[in-house]
Amino acid sequence: MRSGVPSLTARSAAAHRAAHQVIEGGRVFTDPLAIRLLGESAADIAREARAHPERRLMRLFIAARSRFAEDALDAAVAAGVRQLVVLGAGLDTYAYRNPHSAAGLTVFEVDHPSTQAWKRERLAAAGIDPPPSLTFVPVDFARRTLTDGLRVAGFDPHRPSFFSWLGVVPYLTRENVFATLRSVAELPGGAEIVFDYGDPPSALPPDQRAAHDVRAARVAALGEPWLTYFEADQLAVDLRDSGFTTVEDLGRSALAARYFGAPADAPRQPGAHVVRAASSTRHR
Numbered sequence: 001m002r003s004g005v006p007s008l009t010a011r012s013a014a015a016h017r018a019a020h021q022v023i024e025g026g027r028v029f030t031d032p033l034a035i036r037l038l039g040e041s042a043a044d045i046a047r048e049a050r051a052h053p054e055r056r057l058m059r060l061f062i063a064a065r066s067r068f069a070e071d072a073l074d075a076a077v078a079a080g081v082r083q084l085v086v087l088g089a090g091l092d093t094y095a096y097r098n099p100h101s102a103a104g105l106t107v108f109e110v111d112h113p114s115t116q117a118w119k120r121e122r123l124a125a126a127g128i129d130p131p132p133s134l135t136f137v138p139v140d141f142a143r144r145t146l147t148d149g150l151r152v153a154g155f156d157p158h159r160p161s162f163f164s165w166l167g168v169v170p171y172l173t174r175e176n177v178f179a180t181l182r183s184v185a186e187l188p189g190g191a192e193i194v195f196d197y198g199d200p201p202s203a204l205p206p207d208q209r210a211a212h213d214v215r216a217a218r219v220a221a222l223g224e225p226w227l228t229y230f231e232a233d234q235l236a237v238d239l240r241d242s243g244f245t246t247v248e249d250l251g252r253s254a255l256a257a258r259y260f261g262a263p264a265d266a267p268r269q270p271g272a273h274v275v276r277a278a279s280s281t282r283h284r
């Protein structure tokens with residue numbers, strides 16, 4: 001992130017969530033605030049999406065990863081979690097439609113100060129008031145750690161917590177990814193995190209590799225290049241070595257089976273993944 005410049009890929013992800021509401025009617029992931037917060041008409045959103053049919057798979061993956069994260073959060077709240085941290089929140093709308101606010105779920109939105117300032121402008125323009133259960137946590141990681149930022153914001157590390165980290169990992173170095181994951185796994189109150197990642201380009205068949213290269217070039221041109229990929233089996237080992245005892249990894253085929261009605265026994269296909277990892281402390 002560059003100071004004074006909001007994340008352009010955060011805007012792109014928000015556009016995909018909004019387009020899913022229009023094109024697919026929110027069939028996989030319902031977000032009644034997505035269009036409003038984006039600040040564009042449904043007709044314009046649909047026109048843009050239909051002009052780029054090659055982006056359909058990305059749109060559906062973004063819908064599926066959001067659904068997966070919120071389903072996992074529902075289960076965590078039922079088990080007693082009352083703190084949600086949204087890392088790299090962008091234009092995420094969960095805090096403003098929080099179905100667990102009456103149960104005491106507090107939300108901490110962590111993002112670069114420039115992107116967070118842009119979001120607050122969009123909220124004001126859309127007439128969406130931040131609820132009392134939300135705390136904004138502006139963190140420039142070049143100057144402050146995640147742990148310090150959360151501590152100053154009132155996050156309690158001794159209480160169970162849930163972290164949603166969507167659309168961020170590919171843009172970070174491997175070292176930065178695992179620094180964050182270890183800080184979550186080491187929380188004394190126990191924690192669960194959901195994040196997404198992609199298979200290495202070398203693992204993709206030619207048609208997927210070509211599509212990947214086009215998307216990679218596009219985000220690199222925006223100044224936000226993809227830096228990190230993982231292999232699922234090794235990532236599971238590394239997550240356990242980092243302190244997580246539960247690891248659930250859904251790849252392209254598993255997501256298609258869960259959310260789009262594809263055969264459950266379809267062969268595993270390379271592509272994007274979403275992961276849920278929980279530390280052992282929470283289960284003691």
